[in-house]
Amino acid sequence: MRMRTQFLAAVGLAALAAGAASLSPSAKEPEPAAALGGGVTEQDIINDAKTPGDVVTYGLGPKGQRYSPLKAIDKETVKTLVPAWSFSFGGEKQRGQESQALVKDGTLYVTGSYSRLYAVDSRTGEKKWEYNARLPEGILPCCDVVNRGAALYKDNIYFGTLDAKLVALNAKTGKVAWRKDIDDFKSGYSYTAAPMIVKGKIITGVSGGEFGVVGRIEARDAETGEIVWKRPVIEGHMGELNGKPSTMTGKTNETWPGDMWKFGGGATWLGGTYDPDLNMIYVGTGNPGPWNSWLRPGDNKWSASRLAINPDNGEIVWGFQTTPHDGWDFDGVNEFVPFDMQKDGKTIKAGATADRNGFFYVLDRTNGKFISATPFVNKINWASGIDKDGRPIYNPENRPGDPSQATGDEKKGKSVFAVPGFLGGKNWNPIGYSPDTKLFYIPSNEWGMDIWNEPVNYKKGAAYLGAGFTIKPTFEDHIGSLKAIDPATGKVAWEYKNKAPLWAGILTTGGGLVFTGTPEGFLKAFDAKTGEELWKFQVGTGVVSSPITWEQDGEQWVGVTAGWGGAVPLWGGEVAKTTAGINQGGSFWAFKLPKKVASR
Amino acid sequence: MTRSLRRRSLLLAASWLLSAAPALSRPLDEVRADGTLRVALYDDNAPFSARKDGKPTGIEVDLAQALADALKLKLDLRLVDAGENSDGDLRLALWRGDLAGSALSDVMLHVPADRIFAQRNEQIFTTRPYLQQRLALAWRKGATEDFETLGDVGKTPIDVEGNSASDAMLLTANGGQLRKNLKHFKTFDEAAKAFLAGDAPILAGTRSEIEGALSAAGTAKEGIGLTQVKLAGPIKTSWELCGAVKSDSRDLGYAIGDAMTAMIDNGTMKGLFAKYGVSYEPPAGY
Numbered sequence: 001m002r003m004r005t006q007f008l009a010a011v012g013l014a015a016l017a018a019g020a021a022s023l024s025p026s027a028k029e030p031e032p033a034a035a036l037g038g039g040v041t042e043q044d045i046i047n048d049a050k051t052p053g054d055v056v057t058y059g060l061g062p063k064g065q066r067y068s069p070l071k072a073i074d075k076e077t078v079k080t081l082v083p084a085w086s087f088s089f090g091g092e093k094q095r096g097q098e099s100q101a102l103v104k105d106g107t108l109y110v111t112g113s114y115s116r117l118y119a120v121d122s123r124t125g126e127k128k129w130e131y132n133a134r135l136p137e138g139i140l141p142c143c144d145v146v147n148r149g150a151a152l153y154k155d156n157i158y159f160g161t162l163d164a165k166l167v168a169l170n171a172k173t174g175k176v177a178w179r180k181d182i183d184d185f186k187s188g189y190s191y192t193a194a195p196m197i198v199k200g201k202i203i204t205g206v207s208g209g210e211f212g213v214v215g216r217i218e219a220r221d222a223e224t225g226e227i228v229w230k231r232p233v234i235e236g237h238m239g240e241l242n243g244k245p246s247t248m249t250g251k252t253n254e255t256w257p258g259d260m261w262k263f264g265g266g267a268t269w270l271g272g273t274y275d276p277d278l279n280m281i282y283v284g285t286g287n288p289g290p291w292n293s294w295l296r297p298g299d300n301k302w303s304a305s306r307l308a309i310n311p312d313n314g315e316i317v318w319g320f321q322t323t324p325h326d327g328w329d330f331d332g333v334n335e336f337v338p339f340d341m342q343k344d345g346k347t348i349k350a351g352a353t354a355d356r357n358g359f360f361y362v363l364d365r366t367n368g369k370f371i372s373a374t375p376f377v378n379k380i381n382w383a384s385g386i387d388k389d390g391r392p393i394y395n396p397e398n399r400p401g402d403p404s405q406a407t408g409d410e411k412k413g414k415s416v417f418a419v420p421g422f423l424g425g426k427n428w429n430p431i432g433y434s435p436d437t438k439l440f441y442i443p444s445n446e447w448g449m450d451i452w453n454e455p456v457n458y459k460k461g462a463a464y465l466g467a468g469f470t471i472k473p474t475f476e477d478h479i480g481s482l483k484a485i486d487p488a489t490g491k492v493a494w495e496y497k498n499k500a501p502l503w504a505g506i507l508t509t510g511g512g513l514v515f516t517g518t519p520e521g522f523l524k525a526f527d528a529k530t531g532e533e534l535w536k537f538q539v540g541t542g543v544v545s546s547p548i549t550w551e552q553d554g555e556q557w558v559g560v561t562a563g564w565g566g567a568v569p570l571w572g573g574e575v576a577k578t579t580a581g582i583n584q585g586g587s588f589w590a591f592k593l594p595k596k597v598a599s600r
Numbered sequence: 601m602t603r604s605l606r607r608r609s610l611l612l613a614a615s616w617l618l619s620a621a622p623a624l625s626r627p628l629d630e631v632r633a634d635g636t637l638r639v640a641l642y643d644d645n646a647p648f649s650a651r652k653d654g655k656p657t658g659i660e661v662d663l664a665q666a667l668a669d670a671l672k673l674k675l676d677l678r679l680v681d682a683g684e685n686s687d688g689d690l691r692l693a694l695w696r697g698d699l700a701g702s703a704l705s706d707v708m709l710h711v712p713a714d715r716i717f718a719q720r721n722e723q724i725f726t727t728r729p730y731l732q733q734r735l736a737l738a739w740r741k742g743a744t745e746d747f748e749t750l751g752d753v754g755k756t757p758i759d760v761e762g763n764s765a766s767d768a769m770l771l772t773a774n775g776g777q778l779r780k781n782l783k784h785f786k787t788f789d790e791a792a793k794a795f796l797a798g799d800a801p802i803l804a805g806t807r808s809e810i811e812g813a814l815s816a817a818g819t820a821k822e823g824i825g826l827t828q829v830k831l832a833g834p835i836k837t838s839w840e841l842c843g844a845v846k847s848d849s850r851d852l853g854y855a856i857g858d859a860m861t862a863m864i865d866n867g868t869m870k871g872l873f874a875k876y877g878v879s880y881e882p883p884a885g886y
Contacts, residue, residue: 114699137702138681138692145699162699186681258780263762290763295771295779404772406834413834455834456717458686460642461710462733462765462806463836465772466685 058194062274066432072556074511085125089586096565100546111147115161129174149194160191193271205268215266229314234264255299265289266303270333284333293327294402304332318368329422356424374490377425421449432506443502446474494531505546517543541585627849640693640705643679647812670859713842728857729840729883736807743801757800761788766804769835815877
């Protein structure tokens with residue numbers, strides 16, 4: 001008997017029915033007229049950054065700048081910011097809440113860990129409906145149980161599940177419209193990113209995957225869930241358009257030896273951004289496989305890269321590889337944020353990304369041309385810099401050893417200390433950009449790793465070559481480092497140091513503020529210009545999500561998901577000491593100014 | 601509350617009680633009282649454990665049944681998917697469980713018998729080993745010249761399961777000279793099928809896998825040569841397999857080990873392997 005065909009029953013069904021009933025037309029809350037006209041439109045999505053009354057995209061706009069023009073909460077008033085309501089996700093599934101919420105027409109949508117989705121009254125915090133995905137037995141997601149958010153389009157809300165399924169639900173009722181397999185969870189695939197809607201298509205990547213994974217981006221018709229195109233990100237693989245083979249990615253064996261490109265990795269696990277004017281999707285790709293770089297001489301394209309893709313047909317417009325021939329697990333998945341840069345009196349259509357490898361890159365987003373790269377963490381030693389063409393200047397002695405040259409009793413080979421460590425100078429948690437200050441805000445971490453070949457490793461009961469590593473903080477007093485960086489010069493304008501690693505995303509506002517959370521449990525507000533800490537609130541558990549802000553009934557609200565987890569607590573050693581004693585939790589917190597203050 | 605949810609909360613209760621009342625973690629007396637031995641084996645791991653027409657089959661499926669019989673228990677078998685490493689598989693199958701709250705097993709087979717591995721997995725206790733496993737190469741006579749060492753391979757293509765022990769060994773052998781020879785497949789089964797259909801002249805795998813695949817396909821042994829790999833690279837070319845139980849169920853581990861020893865001594869073990877066309881090599885020191 002196939003055990004995994006037995007599923008856990010959805011506990012959400014009963015709640016769902018109850019929620020649907022309370023949402024009948026007689027519900028007392030009057031819905032704005034726009035809600036009756038078919039939910040979220042293409043224009044709503046494109047204009048999201050300029051319409052502070054709602055948040056309908058991951059990133060507060062398709063470019064993912066995470067900037068809101070709202071300014072009622074500013075450097076002065078923020079000091080009086082207080083909670084308005086808190087919503088608990090309930091149950092035993094507390095850990096790992098990395099979700100960015102969405103708000104539309106009086107409803108706040110937030111995903112929870114273990115593939116859950118909640119619709120909540122955005123004014124009161126009362127639950128409207130809840131959906132619990134049924135997770136199959138034997139599920140093995142690689143890196144924790146998180147979910148980073150949902151997408152709204154027309155009448156539906158979309159999110160991905162740990163068993164690699166994409167689910168479309170009616171945003172009003174929580175009723176499932178369709179459910180599609182992104183891939184086979186039995187092969188280690190999962191899905192944790194927030195999907196993206198571009199021109200009526202829902203764009204997704206893949207997470208996890210064991211041997212056999214090749215990262216790819218897929219576009220589906222958002223209404224039916226049917227595949228429109230597929231774009232594998234590793235050279236030699238054929239794309240697909242309207243059910244037929246389209247074009248090959250790169251050229252076979254250009255940057256890979258033998259047939260290793262067939263299983264070359266490059267998992268596209270963190271979603272992307274979109275520039276509607278240029279009609280380009282920007283996505284990042286993960287590290288190549290197998291982990292030891294000596295086994296795959298060459299650049300290994302397009303692993304550890306940023307790609308610009310045409311959303312209409314899935315063709316690659318340009319590619320830029322941040323870490324060619326990666327040997328340190330420097331995933332290139334981190335978000336590429338389009339912005340307009342003023343330099344030498346000209347406006348450059350640029351984009352920026354803070355890579356795992358510790359460098360902050362600015363590229364021309366029209367063609368992928370390299371503009372600059374500067375370190376955003378200290379003591380980077382895997383490379384001494386980035387050359388004028390955007391290529392790393394490697395320090396060969398800090399590349400983990402060649403296993404075929406390994407010696408000694410346990411044949412570990414040379415252990416190297418590399419900075420940053422494999423969790424990166426910045427991990428998944430998104431950066432923000434303020435067009436007011438013209439600064440990027442980067443939630444970075446100062447750490448390195450000892451890494452060596454680990455011959456005492458077994459896979460399916462058979463000997464295998466693994467990696468052994470220990471993460472080590474670079475400094476004694478802090479790991480987390482929130483930095484404001486001027487993209488035109490690469491200079492650090494200010495820095496806030498945090499003892500524990502930073503794992504939450506950024507929100508910037510027209511009120512001159514930067515919001516982010518800490519594992520220690522604080523949502524904090526900083527002066528966007530100076531970095532001065534202006535306000536903090538303890539939510540009772542670690543914050544590892546991206547805050548949002550929205551306007552409602554003439555007031556500015558701020559909200560954040562709370563719940564310690566993610567990849568950091570999965571690793572021990574010195575880093576664990578900085579997060580010891582942090583309590584679990586699973587909730588959403590909404591804040592606003594007291595009425596009196598707001599009207600002053 | 602649904603049945604499966606109740607089972608989940610039961611499991612949680614059990615793990616909470618673990619520290620206070622070790623009896624709940626199923627050492628021998630608990631297993632005996634229940635009358636059922638829950639054994640976890642790998643799925644897609646022929647010739648040891650796989651499914652044929654939906655039914656578990658293979659050497660370790662038979663071994664699990666024989667162990668249950670020896671302990672006078674009913675067998676409750678589950679086939680689990682292999683994860684990123686054996687450490688994680690033991691965590692899911694024996695002591696922590698999976699995300700869905702599936703039932704834990706009492707015993708897992710096909711566990712590496714390795715001192716360092718055992719030390720870092722302190723939540724489990726390993727039984728006596730029952731098999732010496734070796735990496736090997738099969739070659740089609742006539743398609744390639746006889747060879748004794750990997751140096752004789754030259755430019756001859758090799759079919760191999762990606763991310764496997766053989767793959768790691770071949771990728772690192774001879775300073776990486778064989779990398780371009782390798783034709784990777786997702787599973788050993790696919791690699792073996794390609795080899796048997798005349799793809800590459802050489803097939804890499806464990807000796808048991810190769811013999812099992814040849815036997816299952818009814819291939820005449822005369823046409824195929826089998827060479828064991830001897831290599832001083834970073835990858836072990838030989839290791840022992842044992843069973844594992846939770847660390848506070850040592851008495852169950854001893855009982856399993858004793859039953860295996862008896863089966864090795866009286867020839868039953870050899871017979872289990874022979875049924876699948878696989879030669880049996882007892883662990884070193886036996």
